[in-house]
Amino acid sequence: MTHILITRPEGKGAALAQQLEQAGYQASLFPVLKITHLTPSSTELSPLLNADKIIFISQDAVSALSQLKPDINTKAQFYAVGQQTADIIYEQFGVRAAVPKRYDSEGLLALKSLEQVDGCNIVLVKGQAGRPDIAKTLKERGAFLNSCVVYKREPTEELIADWTDHWQTQNVQGIVLTSNAAVDAIFKNVAELELQWLQQCQFYVASERIAAYLQQQKVSLANIHIAAGASDTAMFACINQQGSKMSEQSKPIKAEKTNPTTSNAVPLKKNDVEAKKTTENNKQKVSKVAVLALLISLIVASGVGYEFYRKLNAGKVQNLAVNELSDQNKQLQKELQTLKSAQFNLQQALLDSEKKVAAALNESTAQNQQELKAALQKAQQQGSSLNPQEVTSLQRMAEFKLWAEKDYQGTSAVLKRLDALLSEHPGTIEVRQAIMQDIQTLDSLKPIATEAIYLQLNSVLGSVDDLVFNAVNLPEEASAIDENALSDDVSDWQQNLSNSWNKIVDSFITIRQHEGVSIEPLLTDQERHLINQRIKLNITQAQDALMSKQASIFFSALSEAKRLVGEYFKQDDDATKTALKALSKLEKEQLNFNPKVTLNSTKKVKEWAQ
CATH class of the missing domain: 3.40.50.10090 (Rossmann fold)
Known part of the structure; x- marks a missing residue:
């Protein structure tokens, strides 16, 4: 029964061992x-x-x-x-x-x-x-x-020093190997006698790579059998196929037996049978002696004839050999002369070639140094190989700053860094063109001067209390004419009496007359205070809308504040003019907080990375 040793790591050889045992092999698990x-x-x-x-x-x-x-x-x-x-x-x-x-x-x-x-x-x-x-x-x-x-x-730490002796004792004939590390573990620190025994074993390996590595341990290729893989099925097929071949080669060749036909034989008596056997034995003995004597005679005759023939032809052969050697000597002398002349010519050619080679070397040395210097400079400029992960990371950072942080200048800075990285490597022209388009688009988006606008609103807010209300100017009084003046004439005593009475009445009631427009009602202090507070409230609301990036509320609040200033305050006053001018300028601000921007470089970078 063929004994197969399975060296696979623990837990991996049990199925193969079971298949081998079912097929009539003896299998042992020995993880190395x-x-x-x-x-x-x-x-x-x-x-x-x-x-x-x-x-x-x-x-x-x-x-x-x-x-x-x-x-x-x-x-x-x-x-x-x-x-x-x-x-x-x-x-x-x-x-x-x-x-x-x-x-x-x-x-x-x-x-x-x-x-x-x-x-x-x-x-x-x-x-x-x-x-x-x-x-x-x-x-x-x-x-x-x-x-x-x-x-x-x-x-495996459990490997004992005399494990090869143990395998020999168990009559191991085949060893399964699935890695180069297993080969090293088996052949490491093995004595000479044990090594010789190992080299005679049959090895079943998982690949040609392991077979080549095993041959470095001086194992004959005839003892190495390569399976179709490391699987149990492939290993079993390799072992079983090799075992079948060995069995066929080891089968003895049996001679055909001829059985005499006895169906028609006539039965003999006991004495006749014994006599026949004795006669046949004597014939066999005589024939064997005769054959042996004949063979000896033939051998002796052959030896005598051969010796006679050898002596007869020895002289002829010797003469032919001498003549042949003489011809060869002459031919060798001619070839020697030819070689000497060829050697001389070769030496001259070598001298000439050495001079030419020396001149060529001196000429090419400077050129090689220049080319080497240029190659080194180019290699230094190119730097290390471009890592696609770094490129995609920078592109994702640019997208994050654009969509999450709305930082257009930051996005432009990241794309410029990516363009500088790609500029050192060939094959990135299309990607760099898309990146430059994105950078131009982002740079054209001017950032909103939020702080400056906020400070302008704050300046208008502080000047509200200095505005002069549009109050009505009263016209000048008419020149006073004293109609009740007393006359010096005595005849005017009646008129003087009437005038005296009017003076007495005027001391109690005075009626003045004015020329000009009609008088409009004036604002009270409380109303003026409320108007100022409304203007301040609108300006404060515009500041809050600016910080929260709400453009519609910003312009609506400015419009209301401008209306109140134009309606209730003097238009020819310098403070009013300054406030209206500042509000009109603020209304012209372009507050596009969410411009639509698409990065063309995103698609190009993905295509390049793939």
């Missing part, structure tokens, strides 16, 4: 590695949120990452090295992953969707120091690669 989950930093996990493609190296990578419960872009394209890894991805994240036909690094890199990855954000979820070829190839194809290390393989 243990899986330890790691906790990456937030910096290592953050690329998962903006990743375009996510590659999982193994089932352990999926399990370790799912336990961390990170923020992950489930709309990204997922990849798995094997089908079992893809099944676990769907179970943990609900996403169907792409699987190559060959369950190894080469098969994964051969997928068409991973051939053109220039500028793509790719996250490689893997174990410590695992799959360097995938990372190297994707970087060479122009991808922005981030590695997320979530687990590591370590040799």
